[in-house]
Amino acid sequence: MVAATPPPAAPPVELVALAPATTSRSGGWETYRVREGDTLSAIAARHGTTVGALVARNGIRRPNVIMPGERLEVPRSGSSSSSTKRSAPATGTVHRVRAGETISHIAARYGVSVSSVLKANGLRASSLIHPGDRITVRGGTSGGAAKASRSAKRSSGPASRTHTVRSGDTLSHLAARYGVSVDGIARASGIRAASMLRVGQTLRIPKASASSNAHPVGDTFAGFRYPDGVVSAARRNHDILAKRSVPSRSEIKAMVASTARRHGVDPRLALAISYQESGWNHRAVSPANAVGAMQVIPAGGEWASSLVGRDLDLLDAQDNVTAGVVMLRALGRSTSSTELAVAGYYQGLTSVRERGMYSDTRRYVATIMRLRGTM
Structure with a gap:
């Protein structure tokens, strides 16, 4: 989303502090296949070891960059590390993740805070969990979840x-x-x-x-x-759109598809990006002042205007869709793959070329490619 890319001075890269490169299990090593959304810190927490140990074992040069499908050696399941045993109190409960569950679901079930679950498992708010993962919950019980919830409601x-x-x-x-x-x-x-x-x-x-x-x-x-200036402009645009009559989601969807065909862009790709960016909601406005169905920032609107030879009004649904589509077309012509074009839409092509894809950019690209197959 050209829309919400932080300035180069503050790249959204997950920084991982490396612990000493020592293993914390004694049961040998096994192969783990990296899944979408994984980070080394989350993998280390799941397998009772440290980021440093994984880095040393796998010869990883860039701990902040691991790719879905990559294979890593991790401590073999079955024997917990001594450090894990010392840090896990007797009251801790181990929850096995089921399909559809999130950290917030688990926290609510046991009557604890999301932050406490994240801390207990060495996870970040951005970490993904998967069916079969084991999550440690401290200080709560499944039987006390409803009571804790009622108590919280009474107090707040x-x-x-x-x-x-x-x-x-x-x-x-x-x-x-x-x-x-x-x-x-x-x-x-x-x-x-x-x-x-x-x-x-x-x-x-x-x-x-x-x-x-x-x-x-x-x-x-x-x-x-x-x-503040960017946020103020975003809020003004939000208020303008909130008062306007705008196309419905189904109308936006049809508009995106027809505009993409007219400009020689894969309609499924344009639909996937618009869905991920706004849910085909033209009233969507982000703190970066990314506007409308295609979440285009003013600078992107100026570029798109130069591509079509006229000024585009990003608050107008058709102009907004046109802006996003012609930017996709230009990015597709300037890159060697659809994935790079999508990364350029989200992060900015110059930034992708100079710095490579950030971790959140890789997740975004994977999401778009998956969504495209459903359109």
Whole structure:
């Protein structure tokens, strides 16, 4: 999303502090295949070892960059490390992840906070969990979950609601619907603001702030806080679109497909990007002032205008879609693969060429390629 790329001075790369390169299990090593969303710190936590041990064992030169499908040697399952045994209290519970579960689901079930589950397992809010993973829960019990939930409600009032994700939902759409920020929903639900939502997923919707400064468009995206001027412009655009009549999601979907065909762009690719960016919601506006169905920032709009030979109004649905599509066309012609074109749309092609894909860019590209196959 050309839309929400932090400036080069603050690249969204996960920094991992390396621990001493010593193994913490004694049962030998086995092969692990890296899955989408994995980080070395999460893999190390799952297998009771350290990032340093994995780096040393596998000869990894860039600990912040591991790719889905890559094979790593990890300590063999079955024998816990001495450090893990010392740090896990007797009250800890081990939960085996089931399909569809998230960290927030698990925390709610055991009546503990999302942050405590993340800390207990050496995970980040951006980490993914998979069916079969074992998650340590400290200080809660499955039987006490309802009691803890009721107690929290009594002490804090109606601080949050839950929302079950339906087809077409996006965080920006839900933020506008409930009058809260995208980052507020992400924090409350223990997910990243850039995460792809799954149908059936349960999100926590925080209570809307009573402050006069509250606004559905926050000031932070993917851990980066945008300048006040950019956020102010984004909020103005949000307010304009909130009052306008805009095409429905199904109309936006049809518009994206027809515009892509007209400009020689794969309609499925354009649809996948628009869906991931906004859920085909033209009222979506990000803290980076990425606007509309294709989430185009002003600089992207200027580039797209030069490509079509006229000024494009990003607040107009057809112009917004045209901007995103012609940028995709130009990126496709300037790169050797669809994956690089998609990375350029999200991170900026110059940045991709100079720095390579950031970790969140690789996840974004994988998501888009998967979505394209469903369109």
